[in-house]
Amino acid sequence: MAENNDMIYALTIAGFDGSAGAGFISDIKTMAHFGVYGQAVCTALTEQNEDEFVAPGWVIWERIEAQLETLFRKHTFKYVKIGLVEKAKILKRIVEFVREKSPDAFIVWDPIASASAGFHFMRDAAEFLPVMKMIDLVTPNADEYKFLGLEAAHEKGIIQMGKDCAVLLKGGHAEGAESVDKLIVDGTEYNFASPRLPGDGKHGTGCVLSSAILANVALGKPLPEACKIAKDYMNQYLQSGEGRLGFVR
Template sequence: MEKVLDKMNYAMTIAGFDGSAGAGILTDIKTMQFFDVYGTAVCTALTVQNEYSFARAGFLPWKQIEEQLEKLAEVRRYSYFKIGLIENAEMLWHIITWIRKHNPNAFILWDPIMGSSTGIRFFVDRDVEEFFPIFSKINLLTPNRLEYEFLKLKNCELKKTAILLKGGHADGDESEDILYENGKEYRYSSKRLPGVDKHGSGCTLSAAILANVALGKSLPEACAEAKKYIAKWFIGGENKIGFVPRLG
């Protein structure tokens, strides 16, 4: 088993724990595993939720998050990170500072989770400007349209930070995601399924992107692969596209 694991690509998700395994670190690891990427996880929050309702998020303090990071870093040097649910801008700053200290060239993706689908907000309007200095230290942001507007990303000058604007909350027969990278636009479309709003779709898409970047694909290629994957995920669910261990 050790020889098999030594040959694998590794990635780390730093996000919340969802006991239903539909979102957060559990679905991130399942998605990475589908692409033959070995995912490890650091928990930022213990949430109380299921597939249909969200009660609350018990955020962990930085000391406990740092201890998890340090222990995993004893074994290997990570180059690919996904950040999900975090408490505030200060926590995001702590996490990214730690990553850049341990690996200045690491690829960092942040999937900004502004609130739950049941209406619980994690950030308030006065917090927004605190995020601005952090964006330049991130390689890819993956907001939906509501998060894009809330974080005022249209007003930010981001030269080194790519943005994948997800189209799930837009109208029309096609769901179109747009990647903005180095002054270029890449568009990814799939047929919109009326009435389908699956729990954890944002986590799944961003984890699929990170896995493909870890496999050596360019960012536009990784987004294209993730878009194809999420389209199948929406149609068939996890049982039909197979989240099976593939360690050999």
């Protein structure tokens, strides 16, 4: 059967979060807001709510691969977002699979070093760096940027930020009156600023932002414009009602 040519498809490869505030449920909601149809592969059956993280519930590679195979039999995904992964080896296998099936796919990786409730991931941080050369955009916050050693890796020539892959350094965990996201792509730096909002913030902001970027790239927006639109959307999301769950109508 032929694909619906009017539908723009994107794929999220991420964890399940029963609260729907993060993970692939949140990704699909965000994509749908922008008119992109998201499909999903599950990497972790987490036990969590918006305030508490209990266990990651990792899905083994063979099950991830089986999910990928099934979806790629129907669609050739040109826009792919990767979220929570157990280790660098799994990320590498996912990226290699996507590149084999869809060589020109635009791939975004949102590196999750820890859950907002405090659970820590990515203990093999340095092993992720070589994989990033196969990825189009990486979206770390300040803690993840430091944890992955991106600045030192750039200085040592291990990875050329903006050339090997674009990097969006998120400003939500930094200090100052403004939250400034810094995009480095093709030798150019772009800054996207918004007022820093009071309070503890929302659950799953990294998932929402990276999915909003991917959706707008899928809609044909240049990467800097997609990041700006996503930043504006995030500002709405952060102000969407009380509590740690956000929803933009």
